[in-house]
Amino acid sequence: MSIEQQYRTRAKELLSAGEVKMVIGYGAGTTAERRRPLFITSPDETERLVLDSACIANLSGYLVTEGLLSDEKRVAVFLRPEGIRALNVLAAEAQLDPLQVVIIGFDLPKGELKALQGSSVDDFTALLGALKESTPDVDGRELLEKIEKMSPEERFAFWQEEFSKCIKCYACRQACPMCYCRRCIVDSNQPQWVNTSSHTLGNFEWNIVRAFHLSGRCVECGNCDRACPVNIPLRLINRKMAQEVLDSFNHFAGTSKTQEPVLASFKKDDSETFIL
Amino acid sequence: MSEPFEPKITAFVCTYCTYAGADLAGTSRLKYAPNVRIIRLPCTGRISPMFILKALQKGADGILISGCHPGDCHFTHGNYHARRRWMVFRALLSFTGIPEERIKYSWISAAEGLKFADLINNITEDIRKLGPFDQYHKLIEETQAQASL
Numbered sequence: 001m002s003i004e005q006q007y008r009t010r011a012k013e014l015l016s017a018g019e020v021k022m023v024i025g026y027g028a029g030t031t032a033e034r035r036r037p038l039f040i041t042s043p044d045e046t047e048r049l050v051l052d053s054a055c056i057a058n059l060s061g062y063l064v065t066e067g068l069l070s071d072e073k074r075v076a077v078f079l080r081p082e083g084i085r086a087l088n089v090l091a092a093e094a095q096l097d098p099l100q101v102v103i104i105g106f107d108l109p110k111g112e113l114k115a116l117q118g119s120s121v122d123d124f125t126a127l128l129g130a131l132k133e134s135t136p137d138v139d140g141r142e143l144l145e146k147i148e149k150m151s152p153e154e155r156f157a158f159w160q161e162e163f164s165k166c167i168k169c170y171a172c173r174q175a176c177p178m179c180y181c182r183r184c185i186v187d188s189n190q191p192q193w194v195n196t197s198s199h200t201l202g203n204f205e206w207n208i209v210r211a212f213h214l215s216g217r218c219v220e221c222g223n224c225d226r227a228c229p230v231n232i233p234l235r236l237i238n239r240k241m242a243q244e245v246l247d248s249f250n251h252f253a254g255t256s257k258t259q260e261p262v263l264a265s266f267k268k269d270d271s272e273t274f275i276l
Numbered sequence: 277m278s279e280p281f282e283p284k285i286t287a288f289v290c291t292y293c294t295y296a297g298a299d300l301a302g303t304s305r306l307k308y309a310p311n312v313r314i315i316r317l318p319c320t321g322r323i324s325p326m327f328i329l330k331a332l333q334k335g336a337d338g339i340l341i342s343g344c345h346p347g348d349c350h351f352t353h354g355n356y357h358a359r360r361r362w363m364v365f366r367a368l369l370s371f372t373g374i375p376e377e378r379i380k381y382s383w384i385s386a387a388e389g390l391k392f393a394d395l396i397n398n399i400t401e402d403i404r405k406l407g408p409f410d411q412y413h414k415l416i417e418e419t420q421a422q423a424s425l
Contacts, residue, residue, distance in 0.1 A: 147371070156373025156411050185326065193326045195333075201415040205329050208372060212325055215364045237371065244367040249360070263364065266356035268346065274366060275359070276382035276395060 003115045004051040007078070007104055014076050016043040020102055021073040024062050026055040037062060051078065053111045058221035060086040061177030069100050076102035081116070081131060082221035084124050085254025086177045089217055091121065092259045095180060121257050132252040144236050159204070165230040166203035168196065172210060172234055175227035178217045185209060207237070215241040216262030219254050283403035285312045285338040285396075286331040290320045290354075293344035293385050300389030308393040309400035312340070319343070321354030325365045328379060332412055338378050338403035340395070345383040355383075377406060 001009075011023040027038035027048050035054050039062075040046060060083045062068070069075065079087065084103060091098040098121045105116030105124065118124050147155055170186070173179045186194045186206055194209060195202030211234075218238040225235040245251045248271060251262040289295045295316045301308060317323055320343030331339050341362065349355040362381055370376050380399055384392050 150373075152370070152373050152375040153411065154373070155371065159372045160411070160415070193330060195419060197419065199415070199419040201333065201419050204372070204415065205333065208329065208368060209326070212365055212368055215368065237368075240371050241364065241368060244364060248363055248367075263361055264357075266353065266360050268356065270356070270359055271363065272346075272359055274363075274376075274381060276380060 003106065003113050004049070006115070007051055007106070008046045008049050010104060011040065011049060011076065012043045012046040014102060015040070015046065019074060020076040021071075022068075022075045023049070023104075024059050024075065024077040025049045025104070026051060026057075026059075026078060029054075051106065051113065053108055053113060055106075056080075056108065056222070057226070058083045058086055058177055058219075058223050060084075060090065061175070061180075061223070063087070063101060064090060064095050064177070064180045069096050072100065074100050074102055076104055078104045078106065080105075080107055080221075081124070081127060082219045083177075084121060085128060085131075085219040086221060088121055088128070088254040088257050088259065089178060089219065089261075090180075091257035092254075093217075093261060098257045125256060128255045132246075132255060140233055140236055140239075143233065144239060147236065148240075159207075160200060162232050163203040163207050164200045165232060166198075166207065167230060168198060168203065168206060169229060171227040171229060172224035175223040176214070177221070177223065178214055178219075179210075185213075207232070207234070210234075211237040211241055214238055216245040216249070216251055217253050218242055281404060281408060283311050283337040283400060283408070284335060285340060285399060285403060286334075286336045287312050287314045287340040287342065287396075288323045288327055288331075289314055289316055289340075289384075290322075290343040290350075291316050291318055292350040293348060293383075294342040294392065296386035297384040297388045297392040300386065301393045302389075304389050306389060306393040308396040311400045311403075312396050319349065319351050319354035320358035321349075321351065323358060325361065328365070328369075332374070332409070333416065335413060335416060337406075337409045338380070338399055340380050340382065340399055342382040342384050342392075342395075345385055348385060374412070375406070377402060378409060 014020045023040040025038050026035040028050055029036045033054050035050060037059055059077055060079060090096050102119050105118055107114045107116055194205045220238060222235055228234055245262055249262050298314060323341055328339055343355045346355060382395055
């Protein structure tokens with residue numbers, strides 16, 4: 001039996017036994033290679049679930065939809081390892097109770113669908129711990145190294161060029177499971193921190209703020225990158241910041257549901273070589 | 277003849293240590309460069325990275341952020357939190373091409389009036405050498421240009 005069929009059966013069992021009130025999975029999209037999120041509440045609908053190598057979106061963000069988990073019933077969700085990390089971060093930041101989430105885990109190493117054993121976040125601790133040690137194989141590594149070698153002026157010019165494309169649609173924010181603030185700082189107009197007009201200055205500031213708020217929290221699922229309609233390499237900044245946090249504080253976001261958020265904790269002997 | 281470049285420096289300081297240090301510099305009649313605009317805040321933990329961006333947005337050429345030495349914080353650990361935040365924010369700014377030399381961090385206690393005066397003088401000189409932050413100023417000008425319909 002294919003993994004897809006197994007997971008459809010599992011979703012059906014969970015729903016008919018009343019263990020979960022909803023299954024969040026993937027359904028067919030508008031074109032053959034696209035998938036869209038599917039929210040299933042009845043066992044009869046589980047045949048619509050799709051699971052294949054095109055299921056790359058991180059669905060964990062839907063878990064913090066207002067009111068979804070407030071009735072204390074459980075929800076099952078299809079998650080890749082990045083999604084499980086995101087779930088851990090949300091739990092560590094007290095945005096949800098991980099006991100209310102049943103994980104239907106899968107992975108796509110080199111585009112091959114693979115099932116992951118386990119259903120609660122704690123079942124994946126070893127897997128996530130191993131991820132921390134591995135060197136991630138990210139797209140655009142060459143570009144990242146190229147940017148790191150540039151002079152500050154060149155880097156500024158590079159990002160100025162990229163950010164000038166930004167249309168402030170905030171799709172990156174919408175797609176990100178970590179961007180759950182009810183009121184985002186860019187929506188504040190008194191005081192207005194970031195220019196909301198489409199000038200490059202405001203775009204620059206917005207993207208800096210976004211990356212800063214995700215530092216030490218981003219799980220590099222790539223949702224923002226895929227959501228960006230003008231193809232700004234947002235993932236590069238997030239990658240850089242994740243590396244920075246790992247190097248400086250040995251912090252890898254989302255390894256456990258009780259992990260202390262890196263910017264809400266400190267050590268007395270944190271490095272301070274740059275402070276005069 | 278053009279006037280010599282006078283850098284604009286914004287200093288975000290905590291009221292319990294660095295501001296008191298600046299006060300001491302004043303009461304000790306120490307002279308330091310008048311290029312700095314001091315903004316006094318309750319604690320370094322209150323200094324949001326947004327303040328740095330705002331200062332740049334308003335045309336600052338250099339920024340100083342300063343507070344109590346580790347262990348001296350009036351609120352016991354505001355400066356420890358701030359230190360982590362700066363570390364990350366500094367790396368981010370550097371990656372986006374805002375030169376590290378323009379944004380300085382320091383610990384200055386209430387007794388270090390001399391250190392404060394020296395630091396301001398040194399920073400002013402450093403920024404004077406770097407020149408105005410033209411790349412950023414160009415972005416600011418773009419926002420101020422009249423809309424053409």
